[in-house]
Amino acid sequence: MTMAGEEKAGTVKRFLFVNRKAPYGTIYALEALEVVLIAAAFDQDVSLAFLDDGVYQLLAGNDPAPIGMKNFSPTYRALEDYDITKLYVDRESLALRGLDTAAFIVPVSVVDRGQMAAIMAAQDVVLSF
Amino acid sequence: MTMAGEEKAGTVKRFLFVNRKAPYGTIYALEALEVVLIAAAFDQDVSLAFLDDGVYQLLAGNDPAPIGMKNFSPTYRALEDYDITKLYVDRESLALRGLDTAAFIVPVSVVDRGQMAAIMAAQDVVLSF
Amino acid sequence: MNIGILVNEGPYTHQAADSAYQFASAALREGHTIHRVFFYHDGVYNGSSLTEPPRDDRQIVERWSTLAREHHIDLVVCVAAALRRGIREQNLAPGFRISGLGQLVESGIQADRLVVFGD
Amino acid sequence: MNIGILVNEGPYTHQAADSAYQFASAALREGHTIHRVFFYHDGVYNGSSLTEPPRDDRQIVERWSTLAREHHIDLVVCVAAALRRGIREQNLAPGFRISGLGQLVESGIQADRLVVFGD
Amino acid sequence: MLHTVNKSPFASATLSACIEHITPGAALLLIEDGVTGAVAGTPAADLLAAILGRCPVYVLQPDLAARGLREARLLPGVELVDYAGFVRLVVAHEAVQAWL
């Protein structure tokens, strides 16, 4: 948030971060989060979409210590401190995987496919990793 | 074939190279072929399995010059010079993709899934990339 | 039009780096400008000065350097992703610079389009 | 038992390098020997001496070097794959050596098992 | 929105995920291994055929040629573009979403 002033004259764009990959098997989820925080620091209008295997990123109770990795779930909790509250989760992706947002680490908005498609269509910049 | 003598006292193992990825989108097909040639040079009992998107590797008429890449199809033609003749292609993978071995760059044995499974089960070393 | 490009994969293993280069070249031929090419994740390997592919293969890193020199394109490698993967000033190819993720977000804000290439 | 290992992916991006390390460590704890760890494709990046991950993250390259030193494990980086990707003697981490694909085939022949980790 | 898909639909669920989220006015461009999805008579081509009425579908011709796939085999209605055409599609749509 401190670096927000270093560039552009107040342009605010709608940035959507699309998360479709499971955590830990690849680094994309973790490195995507780093961009999300920077986009917030630039005072952009940030949304996150979780669909397909991306929904696994939000499960609570991760314990990657036995495989020598760091649990990065706390970063999702920190999003609120950056005023990032638009987290959209695809309902059908949850259902197909037998998951429920009750097991999620942060509050999210569950949307159906039509709503998710509309959210995607309304963006200025879409980042996928 | 010339470097065959540099190691082991005549041990011959059954090596299977499993090709399940399309060419050009990733480098796996090309780098797998390099290992195949070395295994032959070590006088091993080499087989190649092509299934799923791996069947695209054998299509003739590739023209990757417009995307700046090198056509490595001739390497498949060279396999015969290394006495590598056991090329097995999964029939169902072909059918699903609307392909036919008539369009292939080298002669292959088309096998059904049961036969492919039996070939896989009979190997000493299975390399997948 | 001013176009930003994000490259998420390294050279040779995935086609993403090739597609990004071909796209950038075509955009220049069509009369557009490239705001910046940002390299993230394994994309940072595109900036390695130590690659030595077979002579009859395309020279991906050199190709980026040439594009930067001839068209004054800003090639930026993400510092955090680069440190994690062993790309530093000492093995950075000509035309590339190392900077932060702010440069990617800035490209999203300032460019008319941001096109992503990855795996 | 004598076990060979093939690693096809680089550090951090895919879990393959982690899985291979955890598997190798467990095999040693179980009383087996590691014939060789061969690094191919992007796996060659595991041998980069220049990686500098965040301090609170695992140090994948250093971990391999330590394993090699403490258990006399042969870590071999494929020369052709390494040249293509910018890994050379000058940025090769301790405990690794650069050699040809024959070392992979030899591992397949000499080891009792060859276990592949990739993407 | 211009959607790009670079994965083979036989290996990956990416194309079907994209198609489920495409809206009228958007376009779909298949690149890299994604071009395999446009061959007529395959399950992926059936998915594409279902959206062709409301969303144009393009295939990057250089990627098709690289893989030895012939234009004659393509699903009717799918349009071929070269890299210049790719650039024009990017310009013609307000944003681009890469399905990776």
Add this chain to the structure above:
Amino acid sequence: MLHTVNKSPFASATLSACIEHITPGAALLLIEDGVTGAVAGTPAADLLAAILGRCPVYVLQPDLAARGLREARLLPGVELVDYAGFVRLVVAHEAVQAWL
């Protein structure tokens, strides 16, 4: 033969390809993102259930725990192993085939 699968069956066709080629006497071990396939009630678990009678199915527990998936949610009949168990499976089978 010990078969390993490291891909999510929701994203990739790898698990189903493996299952189509598994023979009696072989075993299947799910690792990395592949562990998501063993959660009961999913299409992947149905595929696994169909082979459990002739091939044992193992799940790498540390990879399951890393992803926050609970053992109680697993398909009944699937067995958990740690890395030592992974090593023992490799030793117990004459060869290993990684489905990547």
